[in-house]
Amino acid sequence: MAVNTDKNSYTVIFAAVMVVIVGTVLAFLASSLSDKIEENKRLEKQQNILYAMGVNENEGEGSVSFIPTDKVAGEFTKYIKEQLIIEGDKITKDDQAYLIDLKRQATAAKNGDVRKLPLFIGNKDGSKFYIIPMRGKGLWDAIWGFVALNEQMVVQGVYFDHAGETPGLGANIKQRYFMDDFAGESILAGAQYLGIAVAKGNNDPLNKIKDDNEVDALAGATITGNGVSDMIRESVNLYKDYLETIRVK
Amino acid sequence: MALLSKKDANLILDPLADNNPITIQVLGICSALAITAELKASVVMAISVLFVLAMGNVVISLMRNIIPSKIRIIVQLIVVAALVIIVDQVLKAYAYELSKTLSVFVGLIITNCIIMGRFEAFALANGPWKSFLDGIGNSLGYGIILIIVGFFRELLGSGTLFGFPVLGNPITKTGLYATGYENNGFMIIPPAALIVVGIIIWIQRSGNRALIEDN
Numbered sequence: 001m002a003v004n005t006d007k008n009s010y011t012v013i014f015a016a017v018m019v020v021i022v023g024t025v026l027a028f029l030a031s032s033l034s035d036k037i038e039e040n041k042r043l044e045k046q047q048n049i050l051y052a053m054g055v056n057e058n059e060g061e062g063s064v065s066f067i068p069t070d071k072v073a074g075e076f077t078k079y080i081k082e083q084l085i086i087e088g089d090k091i092t093k094d095d096q097a098y099l100i101d102l103k104r105q106a107t108a109a110k111n112g113d114v115r116k117l118p119l120f121i122g123n124k125d126g127s128k129f130y131i132i133p134m135r136g137k138g139l140w141d142a143i144w145g146f147v148a149l150n151e152q153m154v155v156q157g158v159y160f161d162h163a164g165e166t167p168g169l170g171a172n173i174k175q176r177y178f179m180d181d182f183a184g185e186s187i188l189a190g191a192q193y194l195g196i197a198v199a200k201g202n203n204d205p206l207n208k209i210k211d212d213n214e215v216d217a218l219a220g221a222t223i224t225g226n227g228v229s230d231m232i233r234e235s236v237n238l239y240k241d242y243l244e245t246i247r248v249k
Numbered sequence: 250m251a252l253l254s255k256k257d258a259n260l261i262l263d264p265l266a267d268n269n270p271i272t273i274q275v276l277g278i279c280s281a282l283a284i285t286a287e288l289k290a291s292v293v294m295a296i297s298v299l300f301v302l303a304m305g306n307v308v309i310s311l312m313r314n315i316i317p318s319k320i321r322i323i324v325q326l327i328v329v330a331a332l333v334i335i336v337d338q339v340l341k342a343y344a345y346e347l348s349k350t351l352s353v354f355v356g357l358i359i360t361n362c363i364i365m366g367r368f369e370a371f372a373l374a375n376g377p378w379k380s381f382l383d384g385i386g387n388s389l390g391y392g393i394i395l396i397i398v399g400f401f402r403e404l405l406g407s408g409t410l411f412g413f414p415v416l417g418n419p420i421t422k423t424g425l426y427a428t429g430y431e432n433n434g435f436m437i438i439p440p441a442a443l444i445v446v447g448i449i450i451w452i453q454r455s456g457n458r459a460l461i462e463d464n
Contacts, residue, residue, distance in 0.1 A: 011317040018324060022331045029338050036342040044345065062412060069345075164353050167293070168286030168403075169437070171353060205420050219406075220286060220437040 043069045045098050046076040052146035052159045053122045053129040055079050062176050080131075082121040086242050087114050102135040102144070117238055122148070129156055130246065132239055136231025139223040140164045143173065143231060149187065151248040155196065158182045160228065170224030181207040181215040187236050189213050193243070195233030198225035253382070260382040264390035267457065270363050271394040272450045276387075277363030281395055282442040284357065288411050291399030295392030297354050299385065300336075302364055305329050306384035309372040316373070325368045330359050363391055398445045406436030 047066035057065040083097035097118040109115040122129040135144045141163035148156040160173045185196045199214040217225045270276040284290045340348035372380040408416040417424015454460045
């Protein structure tokens with residue numbers, strides 16, 4: 001092939017053809033797979049919500065196992081009794097509430113609209129769980145999760161996930177040993193919704209002290225840990241008015 | 250090796266030691282520092298880079314005669330980004346669990362200088378089969394260092410390997426911890442990887458005088 005690859009016209013044509021080819025392939029792939037990806041994400045949300053209220057298939061130390069995808073839809077309707085959307089003073093029931101995009105709601109709130117806050121009420125073995133979805137910022141990217149509370153505002157379980165925290169450091173927020181520490185902590189300090197802080201040097205690595213609103217931090221993941229603290233505090237404060245109406249004092 | 254000619258075999262064997270991408274070529278250092286706090290992350294990253302580098306090298310090598318030299322870096326970047334995104338999307342659709350584990354590595358792979366470095370230095374000037382071998386060799390050399398660093402950082406920093414406690418329990422003071430041994434928290438943070446890599450370079454160079462430059 002005797003093409004002069006140094007010519008400007010060749011360079012421009014090459015760039016244009018390349019962009020069209022790569023763009024077409026990626027667009028085709030994205031649109032043909034998007035239904036399947038959306039479905040996976042929807043099931044994952046159900047799995048996460050159930051995980052937070054303790055409906056999971058964890059076996060032994062350190063395992064984080066969800067209800068399998070083929071069973072999760074059934075288990076979700078079995079354990080999640082009500083899904084609410086809180087808009088200011090208005091509370092509506094909606095069984096699609098778990099699909100609400102928290103990021104979009106946060107942007108809406110910034111633009112002065114009323115934020116739609118989803119909340120899930122679960123029931124397992126006769127006890128009630130109030131599950132709050134959370135979203136915040138880690139070191140590199142978004143972090144999110146769910147926290148399950150009982151009527152005394154004591155955490156029954158949490159689930160955290162992240163988009164791009166450092167593997168081995170910040171990414172460990174989704175490890176069992178970190179998430180399990182939250183169970184039993186209260187999000188209240190007196191009557192204040194303080195949340196739970198991820199604290200360095202709280203001198204309680206076994207997390208025996210359950211009334212200090214603190215869990216032990218992860219080494220090497222200070223900013224992600226602070227992100228988790230902020231996320232919990234900000235999220236529960238959004239639900240403060242509602243939580244006050246159900247709290248057993 | 251009967252399967253490969255001696256020259257081809259060297260393409261794989263050289264980067265394992267005497268021309269190691271991390272310790273000699275100083276490529277891929279950034280990810281070696283960032284994600285080696287745990288052995289598991291090191292292994293996942295090593296395997297991912299193996300796939301991307303071998304495939305990317307072949308693609309670039311096939312295109313080497315038609316890539317305009319003025320925009321070759323951009324073309325390389327597009328090829329590697331497209332490859333990684335395609336794999337990521339397919340995994341998201343058909344192996345969601347696996348894609349969750351790998352998703353944090355996607356950004357690290359696209360911007361990994363070992364990928365661009367090998368495209369530039371090898372694939373642009375050699376045929377697809379040679380480039381494939383070069384990709385395998387270099388990613389193995391990269392992987393070995395990642396795993397060595399990950400091994401020491403996880404062992405000394407957390408007292409675990411692949412998440413399993415091997416030295417006892419640091420909180421209840423059992424095993425080695427009963428003797429007063431403590432985990433070195435410094436090993437968890439990225440600068441520790443620099444020191445471990447430095448020690449590897451030191452050992453490697455003192456074993457092979459040919460690697461030492463004349464002043």
